[in-house]
Amino acid sequence: MSKILKYISSLILCFVVVYSVQAQKTKTEAKTKTKIVADTIKTPLFNGITVQGDLISAASSMLSSGETYSYEGALQADFKHKYLPVLEFGYAGADKLTSDNIGFKTNALFGRLGLDFNLISQKKDKKPTTNLFLVGFRLGMSKFNYNITNVSITDDYWGGSQAMLYNNLSTTKIWYEIVVGIRVEVIKNIFMGWTVRSKSLLSKDADGNVTPWYIPGFGINNGKSNTVINYTIGYKFQLPSKRKSFGSIKKPNAEIKPETKLKNNNQQTK
Amino acid sequence: MKKTQYILFVLCMTLCFSCAVDESCRTNQSVLMDIGMYHVTQTDTSRTVASMTIDSITVRGLKYDAATKKYSYMDSVLYNNLKTITKIDLPLHSFESTSAFEVTFNSKRITTNTVTNINDTTLYINKKDTLIVTHQNTDKYLSLQCGSIKVHSLDTILATNNFIDSIRITNRKVSNINVENIKIYK
Numbered sequence: 001m002s003k004i005l006k007y008i009s010s011l012i013l014c015f016v017v018v019y020s021v022q023a024q025k026t027k028t029e030a031k032t033k034t035k036i037v038a039d040t041i042k043t044p045l046f047n048g049i050t051v052q053g054d055l056i057s058a059a060s061s062m063l064s065s066g067e068t069y070s071y072e073g074a075l076q077a078d079f080k081h082k083y084l085p086v087l088e089f090g091y092a093g094a095d096k097l098t099s100d101n102i103g104f105k106t107n108a109l110f111g112r113l114g115l116d117f118n119l120i121s122q123k124k125d126k127k128p129t130t131n132l133f134l135v136g137f138r139l140g141m142s143k144f145n146y147n148i149t150n151v152s153i154t155d156d157y158w159g160g161s162q163a164m165l166y167n168n169l170s171t172t173k174i175w176y177e178i179v180v181g182i183r184v185e186v187i188k189n190i191f192m193g194w195t196v197r198s199k200s201l202l203s204k205d206a207d208g209n210v211t212p213w214y215i216p217g218f219g220i221n222n223g224k225s226n227t228v229i230n231y232t233i234g235y236k237f238q239l240p241s242k243r244k245s246f247g248s249i250k251k252p253n254a255e256i257k258p259e260t261k262l263k264n265n266n267q268q269t270k
Numbered sequence: 271m272k273k274t275q276y277i278l279f280v281l282c283m284t285l286c287f288s289c290a291v292d293e294s295c296r297t298n299q300s301v302l303m304d305i306g307m308y309h310v311t312q313t314d315t316s317r318t319v320a321s322m323t324i325d326s327i328t329v330r331g332l333k334y335d336a337a338t339k340k341y342s343y344m345d346s347v348l349y350n351n352l353k354t355i356t357k358i359d360l361p362l363h364s365f366e367s368t369s370a371f372e373v374t375f376n377s378k379r380i381t382t383n384t385v386t387n388i389n390d391t392t393l394y395i396n397k398k399d400t401l402i403v404t405h406q407n408t409d410k411y412l413s414l415q416c417g418s419i420k421v422h423s424l425d426t427i428l429a430t431n432n433f434i435d436s437i438r439i440t441n442r443k444v445s446n447i448n449v450e451n452i453k454i455y456k
Contacts, residue, residue: 096414104414151417153409155364157331157346162365164409164418208410208421 043122047078050191052234057090068094068214072110074232081118081130088112088138094214101150108144110217116179130185134195138177142216145170166210173215174202181230189236200225295416298446302359303403303422305452309379310435322456324355325376331361332370332400341370341400362405362444364420371401375433379456397433410445421445427452 053073061069072090079085093107116136122128148166155161181195199218205211212221219226309322328351331344348371349358363369379392405422412419422444429437436455444451 098415100415100417102414102417148414151411153364153418153420155361155420157344157348157361158333158363158366158369160365164411166411210411211413213414 043081045080046239047081048236048238050074050076050078050234050236052076052191052232054090054230054232056229056231057092066095068092068096068220070216070219072217074234076116076234078236081122084116084118084132084134084136086112086114086116086136086138088114088140090217092142092214092216096213103149104146104213105149106144106146106212106214106216108142108216110140110142112138112140112177112217114138114177114179130191132183132193134179134181134183136179138179138197140175140177140199140217141172142218143170143172144212144216146212146214148210148213169210169212171212173212173218173221175199175215175218176202183232183234185236189238191234191236192232194229194231196227196229198225198227295413297412297416298448299412299416299419301361301419301421301444301446302448303362303424303444303452304357304359304448304450305454306357306450307355308453308455310455311381319455321356322377325378326351326353327355327358327376328352328374329358329360330372332372334368334370343372357450359448362403362407362422364407367404367406367425369403369405371403372398373401373433374398377433377456394433399430399432399434401437402428405444412446419446424451429454 051073054071057070057072061071070090070092072088072092074086074088076084076086089109089111091107091109094104096104114137116132116134119133119135120129120131145168147168148164151164151166153162153164177197177199179195179197181193183191183193186192201215201218201221204223215221219228307322307324308319311318311320327349328347329349330347332341333344334341348360349355358373360369360371375394375397377394377397379394381390381392382388383390404425404427406425407420407422410419410421411417424439424442424444427437427439433456434454438453438455439451440453441449441451443449
């Protein structure tokens, strides 16, 4: 049942992603039809802070019936509309039971710090865009405790068994992420977009170590890198003075008003 | 335009469903001590060691009874008259530091007499040797799906000499990675 729910929700999510990109494109195309010639665009140093939340992690947490859960948000500053330092934080955990009744439990806060680069450059002869095509990196960290229960060793030939106790084990994990994504302004100051990120742990556990099955902020620890997708919605807070400056269009000085144009024509006929 | 939408949709679907978690344990969980059989041919000028095939072999575990101070057979047989054997894999005791086995060899050795140039055949029928292995046991965690196993470090190995000429430890670590741990020479 949960697999069907996951499937349906993923389908809906895919349609939302496709539709939002399509809608944004149509909107942009429509606007560019109104011929506006802009003067040189001066991008201010600071363009505000975006507060955003991840929809995919929240949705998958609700669908996984508590096996794994993650809720995360981010604060991202915008400098020169090119450099976007970001602080991501969240709360994640797992309560997993395998088919052999081995249990794993953890929950903790996690944080990531990184920088995105906007690859869309503002062109002089085109309308300035607030949309972003981002490439960046993150350094993530989580310090957490975890329990592994119901592990036992049984000697099938000589006989005997032993229950293993792996309670309240503590660890700190650090990983890095390579991020690629887009973000578009769907309504004024409301941004939506997705990012695909590849996560890799900085250090590898030694063979035989009691490794955690799930790392908050990183995901399932399978000894390899994890690839995940985020779909974020966010609100951009801008300084009052900056609201008009970026994205506003100065009309060209040389443009001739219709009335003046008419007068000139009359003079010529005379 | 429709093509772009289709590509995006396929991309999303791939990303959503490519992250399925495999629930089954794919790691080898059996920890066995690997013993190889070798034959040594020695002449005045050379000494060659070659892998030896035993015609048939029977191996049983021996449990030690502290009260009677005697070894008795385990209920199940590890190798029951198995034919053409070049190596055997034996489980060590997970919770005790000594494991004992009785190995019964049935083998035929053909050697060429260098003086007469005639083949000499020696028959070994139901030759029984006892192996006593002392070892240390440690826990090794594999994964959430596979749980934990006991791995061993070999200390000493003792053998009677009814069939076996000599015995040597080649790798002390007995784990779920199969490597030869002991060589038996005839």
